[in-house]
Amino acid sequence: MILWRGREWLFGAPTFFSRMTQAYESLKQQATARQQALAGKPRVRIGTALCGQAAGGLEVADAFREAARARSLDATVSQVGCLGLCYAEPLVDLQWPGGPRVFYGNVSPEEASGLVEAHLVRGQPVWERALAVSGDGATVSGDVLTLEALEMMKGQVRIALRNAGHIDPADVHEYIATGGYAGLDRALSGMTPQQVQEMVGASGLRGRGGAAFPTGTKWRFLMGSPGPVKYILCNCEEGDPGAFNDKGILESDPHTLVEGMILAGYTTGASNGVIFIRHGHEGPVERAKAAVRDAYGLGLLGKNILGSSFTFNAEVSLVGESYVAGEETALMEAIEGKRSMPRFRPPFPAAYGVWGKPSNINNVKTLAYVPEIVAKGPTVFSGVGTERSKGTAILCLTGAIRRPGMMEVPMGMTLHQALEGLAGGAPGGKKIKLLQTGGPLGGVLGGDQLDVPLDFDAMARAGAILGSGGIIVADETTCAVDLTRVLMTFCQFESCGKCFPCRTGMTHMMEVLERICRFQGESIDLPLLERVGASMAAGSLCGHGQLGFNPVRSALRFFGDEFKAHIESKRCPAGVCNGEYLTPQRARR
């Protein structure tokens, strides 16, 4: 009996608390040792998220591998995610052992050989080619800025994006070495689910998918639902054109999402997690699958996580191309393998979700904040932002802007600061004419509305939504009517067809807008659009139809004159409309 107890002591641990830390501590030691080994070799990091790929990042990565091989140089070439400086892609940073990281922007494959020779073989950074420098070490040359001093980085507060572009997303050890899974360890080793829920509640975190519902409250709903099988669904469908921050997080730091999901599972007593992504976005899909696999491999998923009594399983689920699949009940239908059409509510997901089990749906960005909040306490998040919108906004700036990219800025920053300051305003000395925010169903803001602060409520009062953080910028060369037509074509194409007011209403609105763009509009058209929009709002199950009139309403509010010019004077003030449309012929009608 005594011997048996001895074995327990030997293989288990004296107390619940220290047993947990041991499992994590050994992971941490292993990770740190690997990190030190990595630091002893020259390192190449190349941005190969979707934005990097589109700029040619994969070819550049191959060129650097080849250049290192040609010199028999034992360098680590990592394909990292997105630092957010998409304007500078392909972005490469080179690091001599013990030296600073030197960032080179807009690198072509032809430059690889020279950069490797100079910086990694001879140890002499090519300063005249450098964009920025980061970390202590070698002396910094005169006019090269530090990474934090770059216009685009100034004023950013990176919580969810803390690792993006810095760590190798395929290497779980690098995530652990930079403090990853510490939040999970803290929760499992000494916090009750209630305490974690209170902590997330106290941080003031609100859902980043668009609805901005308090995350702590949402989790409490699921805590009250009966088990044992409950689901945490992570929504990375992200069909909003102009938004790529969910995909960006998955491609840059997938484990922050996996950790956030496990923490959500621990808090709510859920047994299963599903990461839900669109088929075809191969980068994010592969990163997510690899992250789940690696987490299983290290005992961070599965039975008795980190030696605790908590068990949680996760998988990646793919969906076909469907914008509406991002709606929570349509998402559950798609996971079940059906057409992604929304369900009636109630029952709400916390009572009857995927496979009929209680479920909770969170956006990628929401879950990505959770590990930091739990590891460092709620003030890390609540200390940033405004009274009602805590934390940061993760923005994707695209369109007519000098520095398109992804940034994480404190809530409360004005649009002007973000767009004119960080992103550099419209290129070529043009003026920003309009902003399209929160996805196609969000809203349009006039270029004179830039003093609106980034805050869920302030944006809503201004007639737009912050939504998932995508902001499409248009300059004076854009026709507001033409853009509205494109948005409506998108909405029509993506209507799932379940509710006929949305299905036929979208088509009707699109046809009217096409008519207006062809200068065949009539004075009755604007009231007609309004009536169709009202019917859709009244007769649709989900936001797609309910908000379907938003793009038109907000465009009319700021650019009513342009609509009138098309209808009454039969001309397009911006000179864009020419009656040619090349858009899909298909629809789910």
Next chain:
Amino acid sequence: MQPRGDTLNATIRKALESHGNGAVTVLSSLLTLEDALGYIPPEAIEEVAHLTHTTVNDVWGVASFYPNFRFEPPCEHVVEVCWGPTCHLMGAPAVMKEVLATLGLNTEGDTPDKRVTLKFNTCLGACAQGPVMSLDHHLVGRLTPQEAGKRLSGVVGMKGNRSLQ
């Protein structure tokens, strides 16, 4: 050459057995087959119905809903051009016009010689580099019409292809 008959059935079964797309459902099975074969043959619809204990009607309902699926053997190359709002603002219409002219098409679809499939995509996910297209699932951004035509010709090969001359 596309597999036919028994070979096709064997390929379908093999793909379905080894699929790593989460729980086995109608949709996950169809996506797996689309990846493996490049299209959904009628045999696959029946096989999926059998595997998931549903009807051919249910499977067809799902397959016809998502624009991912095609029902004829794939062409050699697939070209996708993004028409999302960002790409539209950054010049997608001109890129699209050039791509259509290069391929000799009026709208999305297959070239008559079945060498290239053109698809319009609502978002390829690289909005910061718009306008964007994808050539055989390889993203190309910051396009001008000239660049698009050049890259397209490079991938599909001008020579010996009537529809491209």
